[in-house]
Amino acid sequence: MKRVFITGFALLGLLKAYAQNEQADSTAYKPKKLKVDEINLVSSYYRQNGDNSAVTGGLGTEKLTDISNAIDLRVVKYGKNNIKHNFDVEVGVDHYSSASSDKIDLNANSSASSSDIRVYPSLNYIRENEEKGRTLGIGVSSSTEYDYQSFGGNVSFSQKTKDRNGEFGVKFQAYLDQVKLLAPIELRGLPNVDDSGNASRNTFVGSLTYSQIINKNFQVMFQADLISQQGYLSLPFHRVYFTDGSVHQEKLPDSRLKIPLAARASYFLGDNVIIRGYYRFYTDDWGIQSHTADIEIPVKITSFVSVSPFYRYYTQTAAKYFKGYEMHNLQSDFYTSNYDLSKFNSSFIGLGLRLTPVNGIFGIKHLNMLEIRYGHYARSNNLNSDIVSINIRYK
Amino acid sequence: MKNLPVWIAACCIVMTAGCSSVKEYQKNKINDSEMALSNRKVEKTELSFQSYREGSSGANAGKSGGGCGCN
Numbered sequence: 001m002k003r004v005f006i007t008g009f010a011l012l013g014l015l016k017a018y019a020q021n022e023q024a025d026s027t028a029y030k031p032k033k034l035k036v037d038e039i040n041l042v043s044s045y046y047r048q049n050g051d052n053s054a055v056t057g058g059l060g061t062e063k064l065t066d067i068s069n070a071i072d073l074r075v076v077k078y079g080k081n082n083i084k085h086n087f088d089v090e091v092g093v094d095h096y097s098s099a100s101s102d103k104i105d106l107n108a109n110s111s112a113s114s115s116d117i118r119v120y121p122s123l124n125y126i127r128e129n130e131e132k133g134r135t136l137g138i139g140v141s142s143s144t145e146y147d148y149q150s151f152g153g154n155v156s157f158s159q160k161t162k163d164r165n166g167e168f169g170v171k172f173q174a175y176l177d178q179v180k181l182l183a184p185i186e187l188r189g190l191p192n193v194d195d196s197g198n199a200s201r202n203t204f205v206g207s208l209t210y211s212q213i214i215n216k217n218f219q220v221m222f223q224a225d226l227i228s229q230q231g232y233l234s235l236p237f238h239r240v241y242f243t244d245g246s247v248h249q250e251k252l253p254d255s256r257l258k259i260p261l262a263a264r265a266s267y268f269l270g271d272n273v274i275i276r277g278y279y280r281f282y283t284d285d286w287g288i289q290s291h292t293a294d295i296e297i298p299v300k301i302t303s304f305v306s307v308s309p310f311y312r313y314y315t316q317t318a319a320k321y322f323k324g325y326e327m328h329n330l331q332s333d334f335y336t337s338n339y340d341l342s343k344f345n346s347s348f349i350g351l352g353l354r355l356t357p358v359n360g361i362f363g364i365k366h367l368n369m370l371e372i373r374y375g376h377y378a379r380s381n382n383l384n385s386d387i388v389s390i391n392i393r394y395k
Numbered sequence: 396m397k398n399l400p401v402w403i404a405a406c407c408i409v410m411t412a413g414c415s416s417v418k419e420y421q422k423n424k425i426n427d428s429e430m431a432l433s434n435r436k437v438e439k440t441e442l443s444f445q446s447y448r449e450g451s452s453g454a455n456a457g458k459s460g461g462g463c464g465c466n
Contacts, residue, residue, distance in 0.1 A: 044440035048448075068440045163416045205453065211432050214414040216421050221432040225453040260454035264432050268424040276429075282451035290451040298429040306429060316450050341450045348445075352437070354429070371437045383448065391437035 030078040037086070039394040040072040050339075050383030053100035055184075057239040057247065058325040058337030062383060063099040068092065084128040088139075094118040104237045105185040118145045124154075133160030133167075147180040158209075169209040177201040181236045183249055193249050199232035217268040227258040240335045241326045248328075250336045252321055258284040272300040282316075288341065290316035298354070308352035310375070315345035339381055350375030361392065369393035 050062035070092035077085050095117050102114035124139030137156040143149070158169035183195035204227070211221035231254060238250035262280040269275055278294040296310035319341040321334040328335040352373040361367040371391040378384050417425065424430065434442060434455065446452040 040436050042436050042439055046440060046444055048444075066440070066444075068443075070439065072436065164419065165414070165417055207454070212414060213417050213422070213425055216417055217424055219425055219430065219432060223454045227453050258451070258453055260451060262454035266430045266432060268427065268430060274427070274429050278455070280451075280454050282453070284451070286450075288450040290449070292451075292455075308429070314445075314449060319450060340448055346449070348441075371435070373437050373441075375441060377444075377448075379448070385444065385448075387441055387444065389437045389440055391435070 030082065030084075031076065032078055034075050034077045034087075037074045037076045037395070039074075040070075041392045041394075042068075042070045042072070042389065044068040044387060044389040046385065046387045048377075048383060048385035050379070050381070052324075052337075052339035052342075052381060052383065053103065054235070054238040054250070054336070054338035054340070055100040055103045056106075057241040058339060060103060061099045064096060066094055066096040068094045081129075082131060084130060086124075086126040086128060088122075088124040088126070090122045090124075092118075092120045094120075101237065104182060107185075116146050118143060120144070122152075126156075133164060134158070137171075147182055148177065150175055150177040152176075165213040167209075167211045169207070169211075171205075171207040171209075173203075173205040173207075175203040175205075177203070177231075179232050179236065181232075183236050184239050184247070187239075187247065187249055194232075194236050199236075201229065201231035201233060204228045219266055221264040223260075223262045223264070225258070225260045227256075227260070229256040229258070230254060234336070235338075238336065238338060240328055240337050242335075243326055243329050245326065248335065250338065251334050252336055253286070253334055256284060256286055258282065274298045274300075286341070287318070287320035288316055290314065296352075298352075304356050304358060306354045308354065308373075310348075310350055310352065312348040313345070314348070316343065318343040339383070342381060344380045346377060346379040348375050348377045366394050367392060368395050 044067070046064075046066040046068070048062060048064050051060065052058050053060040053062045070090060072088065072090040074086060074088045076087075079085055095115070097115040099114070101116075120141065120143040122139060122141035124137060126135055126137040128135045135156070135158045137154070139154045141150075141152040141154075143152075152173060152175040154171060154173040156169065156171040158167055160167045177200065178198045179201055180198055181194045181196055183193050187193045188195045206226045207223060209221060209223045211219065213219045233254060233256055234250045234252040236249060240248045240250050242248060260280055260282040262278065264278045265276070267275045274297065276296040276298070278292070280290075280292040282288070282290040282292070292312065292314045294310070294312040296308050298306045298308040300306045319336070321332075321336050322338065322341045323335065324337055324342075328337070350373060352371060355361065355370045356368060359365060361370045369392070372388070373390075374386070374388045376384070376386050442455060
């Protein structure tokens with residue numbers, strides 16, 4: 001790991017050596033009053049099915065549907081010294097129904113926990129000094145579900161190189177969450193079961209990014225994150241069945257350190273084809289290591305229509321606390337039968353369609369972009385899902 | 396597999412060693428919205444479910460915290 005960081009810093013030093021002087025483009029129209037820059041509507045329908053629900057100890061349906069809608073409004077204004085102020089307001093609402101969480105009560109067949117609504121507003125401000133190629137950002141967010149409350153904050157800074165071909169970014173995020181302790185019905189009131197009140201879960205994320213334009217057709221980006229989580233990292237309604245047939249509440253350590261390292265590249269091949277690639281290596285102190293590779297190839301059929309097939313491959317090792325149904329024993333300090341933490345690989349394949357007609361979508365000039373995307377996800381332990389998303393942009 | 400990140404970093408150095416300074420007026424392809432080095436808004440829900448259904452997260456503009464993903 002040490003070698004990775006040394007190599008990373010050497011890379012940053014090397015790239016910085018390419019920096020040269022150049023002025024920013026200052027010809028664009030710059031509103032002095034607050035002006036709506038763009039509005040995005042994003043809707044998704046997601047459904048999944050599988051047979052390894054953690055709520056029922058690693059056996060049982062994982063059937064779930066989620067309908068997600070989000071609206072994102074960005075307004076801008078230019079202040080003194082051509083400083084650009086961006087304000088971004090987003091509100092999202094998800095409605096999901098879950099057959100597995102319905103089984104918090106094993107006898108239920110449509111209990112209160114069979115569905116829920118998640119509401120997640122956020123507000124971000126970015127101050128952009130175009131002349132110096134420097135941005136400062138600050139933001140807050142929240143996410144509310146029946147059994148979960150999260151408050152988040154972030155600060156960010158980025159600086160372009162003198163030749164405007166490279167950009168270094170740093171970001172810090174914090175999430176302060178509260179988990180409502182809802183235990184499986186049959187375990188409530190038993191000793192050593194967390195079944196009342198709330199527990200805290202805090203997440204702190206530090207990110208470093210560096211992007212570089214290599215030539216007129218090719219650019220790359222590198223990202224390193226350090227994610228630290230503390231607090232109640234189990235879920236109180238996850239069951240674990242031991243070898244002796246006894247049932248317990250999931251128990252995981254109260255800290256977790258995650259290190260994802262990623263590289264991203266996009267290359268314009270000829271005049272109509274773009275190749276977008278992404279790779280991530282991930283490791284954490286729960287014993288999970290993973291590799292993610294993603295490729296997407298947008299093909300411009302015309303100036304206003306593009307089609308983007310994509311494929312993503314993912315593989316991970318199991319967390320050291322994971323075992324399946326009736327496989328844990330009484331000697332274990334920590335235990336889970338959540339198959340999201342098991343060893344598996346997955347494939348995600350699909351197609352996107354992007355329309356940017358010159359006269360606007362449906363002839364409405366300001367509705368200038370429509371993007372539809374479908375993907376099918378298949379995990380090697382028999383979890384399958386489908387997702388369709390749509391993004392309409394008003395600008 | 397163990398040294399994969401080191402190899403990738405080494406490849407990145409070799410790759411970026413060939414970079415040339417690109418002027419603003421030469422960036423029409425680089426500035427194409429589909430060339431962006433970030434996830435697009437239409438991918439938002441995908442990134443959420445991937446971080447819920449997989450043991451790893453981060454370094455992809457997706458969720459690193461906040462929200463339960465309990466189901």
